[in-house]
Amino acid sequence: MTTTERTPAYYELHQWNTEQLAAYYEEKFERFPLLKTDSVIHKIKQQLTHKQSYSLHQATQLMILASLDQISIEEPDWTYLAADLYLDRLYDQAARTRSYEPDQPYGSFYELVRLLTDKKLYSPKLLEAYSREEVEEIGSFIDPTKDRLFTYIGLVTLADRYLARTRKKETAELPQERFMIIAMTLMMKENKEKRLSLIKEAYWALSNLYMTVATPTLSNAGKSYGQLSSCFIDTVEDDLRSIYDSNTDVATLSKNGGGLGVYLGKIRSRGSDIKGFKGTSSGVIPWMKQLNNTAVSVDQLGQRKGAVAVYLDVWHKDIFSFLDVRLNNGDERLRTHDLFTGVTIPDLFMEAVEQRGEWHLFDPHEVRNVMGYSLEDYFDESEGRGSFRDKYRECVDHPVLSRRSVPAIDIMKSIMISQLETGTPYMFYRDTVNRLNPNQHKGMIYCSNLCTEIMQNMSATTITEEYVKDGSIITVKTPGDFVVCNLSSISLARAYLADVLPRLVSIQVRMLDNVIEENTLPVPQAKITNQKYRSIGLGTFGWHHLLARKGIRWESEEAVRFCDDLYEEISYLTIKASMELSREKESYPVFEGSEWHSGDYFSKRNYTSPRWQQLKEDVSNEGIRNGYLMAVAPNSSTSIIAGSTASIDPIFRKQYSEEKKDYRIPVTAPDLGPETIWYYQSVYLIDQHWSIRQNAKRQRHIDQAISFNLYVKNTIKAKELLALHLHAWESGLKTTYYVRSTSDVDSIEDCESCSS
Secondary structure, eight states, X not given: OOGGGOOTTHHHHXXXXXXXXXXXXXXXXXXXXXXXXXXXXXXXXXXXXXSSOEEHHHHHHHHHHHHHHHOOSSOTTHHHHHHHHHHHHHHHHHHHHHTOOTTSSSOOHHHHHHXXXXXXXXOTHHXXXXXXXXXXXXXXXXXGGGGGGOXXXXXXXXXXXXXXXXXXXXXXXXXXXXXXXXXXXXXXXXXXXXXXXXXXXXXXXXXXXXXXXXXXXXXXXXXXXXXXXXXXXXXXXXXXXXXXXXXXXXXXXXXXXXXXXXXXXXXXXXXXXXXXXXXXXXXXXXXXXXXXXXXXXXXXXXXXXXXXXXXXETTBTTHHHHHTTTOXXXXXXXXXXXXXXXXXXXXXXXXXXXXXXXXXXXXXHHHHHHHSSOGGGOOOSBTTBSHHHHHHHHHHHOSSOOOEEEEHHHHHHXXXXXXXXXXXXXXXXXXXXXXXXXXXXXXXXXXXXXXXXXXXXXXXXXEEEEEEETTEEEEEEEXXXXXXXXXXXXXXXXXXHTTOHHHHHHHXXXXXXXXXXXXXXXXXXXXXXXXXXXXXXXXXXXXXXXXXXXXXXXXSHHXXXXXXXXXXXXXXXXXXXXXXXXXXXOOOTTOTTSHHHHSHHHHHTTOOSHHHHHHHHHHHHHOOSOSOOBOBOOOHHHHHHTTSOOTTOOOSOSEEEEEOSSOEEEEEOTTOSTTTGGGOOOGGGSOHHHHHHHHHHHHHHOSSOBOOOEEEOTXXXXXXXXXXXXXXXXXXXXXXXXXXXXXTTTTOOOOSTTOO
């Protein structure tokens, strides 16, 4: 009896004898003729003799485990056989939940939408926006054979974390249905005459695993809860109400699955005055303790604790205590182990480190009172000169303004000590960031997000007025720029080698732009900012996978050149797609006066070829849909689903194991074989200066930034780590993410929110 002859629950309940099961498995093995299956079949038959009969569910679990045991560097394709067996289980479970005959892998798509809408798992908007006839036609686009693209770990990750289940935890959605629901959700408000064709195109991109959407979009699209955006960045003003309002916003967004970056650089330092009473302020650490408690107590949809990164300027008087907050020794009252940290660094500091010069620490509150301006509001407009260093020197030379003077290298030592112990702080090179900000006509960028790839204008939300009217309390706020990250990523190896980048980027930019329309953001100022800049973050993953497939060594000039060429092409296609979308839907509201409008964006990056000059003219004259366009996120979990390597990182090792509750899942590098194995070099064997060189080329073409890790051995010398940081800064990188040492490789958590 074959799997297509089953009835509902047959897979779970029917008892098969050894001969029937052996026949079933042999039929499965015919799909994988290159695998050496004889010994495994013999082993399975021996195991099956321990009982007179098994349910197919029980026996298949044995077979899956046997297949997983065979996965190795020599025979990595056993993962596809294990995935094939797991798919049969998913198909059967969905058939039982939805009460259809499993003569086909997938049941009625319309009935799925209606069922989960009735159960209040899907949003009613789907059936309000689409007629039954449309949903049935959309269902006809589903191609079950695309399920065969998944590796076992990819399929299990998708099923466990993202496929919709009933409130009784029963499997309801299947993989291709999740992709189709995402496509339907993101194209809901498109013109009815073309939206079915756009849904088909979006489904093509997702089902072929040419791209992935961000984790919140993958999980929440079409559902009755949760937002679609990944990360947010807030700016905290130096007053009690702003601090607590920010904490509330952090809690609200964290509850719905978002990661947060929070800029604390405006808050007065320890020992500063409060209302003229000197020495009364406790500084930033107590407020970080509040955020730490929020991150722990308000978890993300019940799945994991909240994820919050806090940033402070390197000239802030509290910088030393800030750098100690995640260390495992010292006063626990001054520790915030559940927050991530980042330091915002001007060029002037890095120059002082290089020259072993002196560095001065200030209280931002005192600077405002004495100098009449905020030091953090300035940056150097060009390398070696600019507003920040002028204002900083004014502060240094002022006879009244207090400061603490220390060797710059001492601060850098504290940074590196913390990085080697905890992986953080992240490095944020603020002058480079703001010089290359295409929207500097409308604001300033003080810090990045949780994963260091988002660079957008920021400002604090302030209370303008509060009064009582008709028995109600009315609070009037002036909204600041509360940054929202809308992310998705190209699977480089699959998309580049299939030669689909122009088609893919066009639909991907539209999907990202539509996230802005379909999102339900619980913080009002985030909604306003999202519409103001219409920011998106198109990124990539699978860089090492692509290099291996092309036979290019990581540590080579060829890899550096290829990186430059590839990301220039992706940049061109992304800008072009957003420009074409603006023809159809208009530009983002503050386009006029931006560097997109003036053409400075293209000049600063030395885009001089005829096609770039034509695009520059088109954007200047016709506009662009999105004020920020590209950002490369960590995308660890979604790259696993897509069967590729994470982000722009090298692999850790050619083979490793994912630990599950009751068994291990062996995983190998993607497309591992005789042709690729020589190009999969472990990250800890790679000279990180080559990675920096690649990333410098990449950064030129990315208008925002890149989640870029530095991988070092725990025996690294201080001068060697310092050399990496200096190289990164001198090369024009905007940020570096974790410093991952061999001692903490298993303890550093990847950002799930920004996984795209």
